[in-house]
Every structure is written in structure tokens, then in C-alpha cells.
Amino acid sequence: MGDGPVDPRRRVPRTDTLLADPVLATAAVALGREQVKAIVSHAQGRARRGELNPDEVRDAAVAALPTPGPRVVLNATGVVLHTNLGRAPLSSAAVAAVVAAAGHTDVELDLVTGRRARRGRGALDALAAAVPDAGAVHVVNNGAAALVLAATAMAAGREIVVSRGELVEIGDGFRLPDLLESTGARLREVGTTNRTTLADYAAALGPETGFVLKVHPSNFRVTGFTSAVGVRQLATLGVPVVADIGSGLLGADPLLADEPDAASTLRAGAALVTASGDKLLGGPQAGLLLGDVEVIERLRRHPLARALRVDKLTLAALAATLHQPDTPTRAALHTDPGALRERVERLRDRLGADGRKAEVVPAVAVVGGGGAPGVELDSWALSLPERYAVPLRTGDPPVLGRVVRGRLLLDLRCVPADADEAVREAVLRVPGED
Numbered sequence: 001m002g003d004g005p006v007d008p009r010r011r012v013p014r015t016d017t018l019l020a021d022p023v024l025a026t027a028a029v030a031l032g033r034e035q036v037k038a039i040v041s042h043a044q045g046r047a048r049r050g051e052l053n054p055d056e057v058r059d060a061a062v063a064a065l066p067t068p069g070p071r072v073v074l075n076a077t078g079v080v081l082h083t084n085l086g087r088a089p090l091s092s093a094a095v096a097a098v099v100a101a102a103g104h105t106d107v108e109l110d111l112v113t114g115r116r117a118r119r120g121r122g123a124l125d126a127l128a129a130a131v132p133d134a135g136a137v138h139v140v141n142n143g144a145a146a147l148v149l150a151a152t153a154m155a156a157g158r159e160i161v162v163s164r165g166e167l168v169e170i171g172d173g174f175r176l177p178d179l180l181e182s183t184g185a186r187l188r189e190v191g192t193t194n195r196t197t198l199a200d201y202a203a204a205l206g207p208e209t210g211f212v213l214k215v216h217p218s219n220f221r222v223t224g225f226t227s228a229v230g231v232r233q234l235a236t237l238g239v240p241v242v243a244d245i246g247s248g249l250l251g252a253d254p255l256l257a258d259e260p261d262a263a264s265t266l267r268a269g270a271a272l273v274t275a276s277g278d279k280l281l282g283g284p285q286a287g288l289l290l291g292d293v294e295v296i297e298r299l300r301r302h303p304l305a306r307a308l309r310v311d312k313l314t315l316a317a318l319a320a321t322l323h324q325p326d327t328p329t330r331a332a333l334h335t336d337p338g339a340l341r342e343r344v345e346r347l348r349d350r351l352g353a354d355g356r357k358a359e360v361v362p363a364v365a366v367v368g369g370g371g372a373p374g375v376e377l378d379s380w381a382l383s384l385p386e387r388y389a390v391p392l393r394t395g396d397p398p399v400l401g402r403v404v405r406g407r408l409l410l411d412l413r414c415v416p417a418d419a420d421e422a423v424r425e426a427v428l429r430v431p432g433e434d
């Protein structure tokens, strides 16, 4: 070092500065501040003893964090519910509820009587209150589990009548027909891929019928010469109708006019509605079951229900999400494009000041994750040379964008507004000039 003897101890980054680093701050939430502080002090100590350069302290602390579970990433893909990124991010109310529920809880105990109580009644009561059209409700591990429970309890050894236009693959090679048949129920397929009529269903009904299943085509669209039968008509057939709405929308949302919601589907006559908790509801992974009292009671008492039981953390997050439905998912869906544009322009300007040439471009965001396949959300993205894609994805925190025609697009719609600075720093960490 040419500028004379500078005491390296004076240049060791301060604890506050280090704990404000996005990665260390996130770790402090996950692991507790004390544990991360101990890791930080250890790295500072090494720098004071001359074992590390002061500018290596942060990286050493990050490297010393315990083996992480899933890593926190910044979702700049413009896909609101990205299955590979864990679908819905929890609201801060739900996060606080999860943290609070991590110790001993009264999840299955009535504190007044001192006796066992219905597990997770806080979440169940909140779900029932959110959808008064449901006679009763139950919660299992995910949407697939909800369907498996319904098929097992209501149709094992018998038939599930379903349209050939609704035999859906939900992703990663998992297909609903296989899932349903794994329960011992038989599928009675009716109609064709593009057209199924009420008469097709009626002709298939008989003593073997367990229920008629209506599956929402949540991740694709069939257009052209098509016809399908709605729940209202199916409910006239005199057998129970189970509707898999997928998305978890509890009430109608004008932005998502083609998405069925639980309340309307029950009013149309479904005996049972199944849905996911981590799609449009914006909550934890869960399978929601809403329907007639006798149906829900039968599912709840079925031996398989015990194997699909949800964790107290999920119940805590679900209850909080239902009490405060202003989730990050809802915010991302309803963000004003003008405000997004301003954020992207500010980011571009600040990067420009540091010599990085980025552009502001209009983009189209989508709901994703098995929801609203036809809906396009006007959005804005920061456009960078494609060479940024890999270093940003493998950086810390990872920033995920979308490569379109040789450019990396970072759509800020699903990036929390207070993370724009983290995006800027991540871009600046990518070496090189533009």
C-alpha cells in the first residue's frame, strides 16, 4: 500500500453497515440477529488480526452463514406467481405470524377448557368468514392433496366423471388424471378436447358415479370451436360437483375476470371447491377445501386426512393472509404501470451515473403459476445487455430476469420497491463496461 501506514482496524466495516447488507440482513431475519452478529464479529476479528483485508469482511461473513435452505432471490422475471421461485411471497403479516407460531402454540388446544380443539381453527374460521357461501372448510398441504382427498373419500373404487378438455398436466410432468387414478378412483372421460356438452355428462352418470369433476384450465387456453359446461349446469345433474378452481381466488376480481372464484363457484352449486393457498390468494402453500358441511366432514374424518395435515406455520401464515389480504401478490397484480415506469427510470438514471448503459422498455408481465393464462399485465423493465443474465442470477442476492432477443429484461413489477437499491448494487457488481 503506497499511502503510508493506515491502521487496518480503522477500515474494518462497522457492524451496523454489515448488518444492513441485503444478504446479511435477510440472514438475520431467518437465523436471528444474534447469530448473524456473531458471524459478523468473527469476520471483523479476523480483519483486525490482519487475516483478512477489510474489504473482504462482508464476503467472509456471507460465506460463514450456515448452509442455507432455499435462497432468497429477487424476482424480476415479470411472472407474478413463479412456481420455481416458490409462488406467492408471504405478506409481512404472514411472516410475523410464522415467526410467532414457531414456538409452542395452541394450534390444537382450547385454552379455556384445557381440552383438544379443532386443529388450526383460527385459519379455518378466517377462511369460513372470507367465503360465507361455504358450509364448512378444511385445509390440507396443497391443491393436489385437496384433490386426492376428495377423490379418495368420495370416489375410491367408483367413477369420477370429467371432460376430456380438462385432463390437465399441472407441471413438472404431474398430470391430474394420474393423480386422481392413484387414489383407486376410475376416470370416466366424456366429450372431446374442444367440446363437451351437458348431455355427454348425463349419459355417463350411473350407480358408479362418485362425483362430476370440473377442472379450471388454469395454465392454458383452448380457443376456437369450443364449448364447456359450467358448474351451474353440472349442478342440475343430481350428483355432487367438485370444482378444482386452482387459483385460490376467494371472491371475484375484475382484473381476472376469467378466473373462477370460490364464492361464485359455490353459489353456482358446487358441493366442493378445491384451490391452492399460494397462488392468487397470496398465502402459504396449502390446499383449500370449501363446501357442503357433510362433504367437508367426510373428508376431514377420512384416515388420509391425517397424512395431509398442515403444519402450524402454514396455518399461522394462512390465518394472517386471510385477515390481511393485502398481499405482495395482490400488490404486484394491481401495481400502476406509471409508478413502475418511474422506478425503472430512476434505476436507469442512477446506473447511468455509474457508467452503466441501461434502457427503459415496456414489458408484459403475466400471472403465471397456474393462474389467468390469458391475462397480460402492462409493465416496465430495465433492459441490459444479455451478458448480465448469468452473473446476476448467480450473484448474491440472485436477481432473475428474462432474456428477450439478446437483452436481459428486469421487470420491477414483482420486485419490492425497497429492493430497487439491491438491484442497482447487483448490476454494479457485474464487472465490465457496457
Ligand SMILES: *Cc1c(COP(=O)(O)O)cnc(C)c1O
Pocket: 142, 143, 144, 145, 170, 215, 216, 217, 218, 219, 244, 245, 246, 247, 275, 276, 277, 286, 287, 369, 370, 371
Ligand atoms: C395449481 C393447480 C393444481 C395443483 O395445486 P398445487 O397447490 O400446486 O398442488 C391443481 N389444479 C389446478 C387447476 C391448478 O391450477
